[in-house]
Amino acid sequence: MSDDDARRDPPEEPPEEQPEEPPGKSAEEPPGIIDLLRPRTTAGQLMGGLLCVLLGFALVTQVRSNQRDTAFSTARQDELVGILSDLSQRSERLRGDLRDLEATKAELERDVQGGTALQEARRRATTYGLLAGTLPAEGPGIDLQIGDPGGAVRSVNLLDALQELRDAGAEVIQVNDVRAGVDTHFLDAAGGIVADGRPLRAPYRFLAIGDPHTMTTALNIPGGVVRSLRSAGATATITSHARLTVSAIRSR
Structure with a gap:
């Protein structure tokens, strides 16, 4: 090597020794899969879960209500005719039972009134008979x-x-x-x-x-x-x- 080369290229200094990191993860190391899968609960997540539960309950209630309301709307025509006929027969039977009960009530009232009148007539006849001296x-x-x-x-x-x-x-x-x-x-x-x-x-x-x-x-x-x-x-x-x-x- 010539003297000119020595002047142009200064001697290389040995690299500075870096302090050794302790075994394990470094601060700049990206999170691993296990860290990503670990559940983290926040107030926002709890609120969102509660809203989801309420929304699901409202949907179930609405579906059941719609099912009740549309029970007859989804029935076939022959089924509706049968239901109507059955209701008509029940209504007629109930009206017949009501007429029978009213007739029985009227008959009982007549019997009671007649029995009361008969008892009153007998009582008066006895009183008059005693006063007249015929009994x-x-x-x-x-x-x-x-x-x-x-x-x-x-x-x-x-x-x-x-x-x-x-x-x-x-x-x-x-x-x-x-x-x-x-x-x-x-x-x-x-x-x-x-x-x-x-x-x-x-x-x-x-x-x-x-x-x-x-x-x-x-x-x-x-x-x-x-x-x-x-x-x-x-x-x-x-x-x-x-x-x-x-x-x-x-x-x-």
């Missing part, structure tokens, strides 16, 4: 017996006793064998007293159906029937009964 009667009441040893009792005394018993609520009254009615009257006659044309003999017995306590109290008031009879020399005995029978009836 026997039974119930609580008293037995008033008037003794007349001196013959001092007059028709007015018996009339007072009858009127006092009626005022005290007596419903049915029998005097000896005579059933007292609304037009019952007493007359003095030879040998005794006559009631509605039938002679009465002492002792005079009144059977009265009603409240025993009320009638007994009314007869025993000061100046009442019992006091008047005893003042006239007659006797008066009152006996209460829980069940008393009045068997005498008046002719129609």
Whole structure:
């Protein structure tokens, strides 16, 4: 080598030694396949997933609704005719059942009304029969017996006793064998007293159906029937009964 060449080409310096990298990936090494496949969850991904779920639910609901709405629109003509015929038959059967029920209801109402009217008629007939004296009667009441040893009792005394018993609520009254009615009257006659044309003999017995306590109290008031009879020399005995029978009836 000549001196000129040595001046033109300076001697090469040895390369600087680079620090050795630690084993593994370098900072500039591109990511590998495993890193790319590793899942990374973000808030945006969660929101997107939730929207997808809601959208899928809405689509399923809409499809089912459309299927229900189009059930008849997709049926064949003969199927629709059969469905219509079946509905018509069911409707007619229901109307027939309704007519039968209404008829049964009306019949039951007539029976109830008729039975009620019949019961009311029977009750009134019984009441009128008792008041008129054409039916026997039974119930609580008293037995008033008037003794007349001196013959001092007059028709007015018996009339007072009858009127006092009626005022005290007596419903049915029998005097000896005579059933007292609304037009019952007493007359003095030879040998005794006559009631509605039938002679009465002492002792005079009144059977009265009603409240025993009320009638007994009314007869025993000061100046009442019992006091008047005893003042006239007659006797008066009152006996209460829980069940008393009045068997005498008046002719129609």
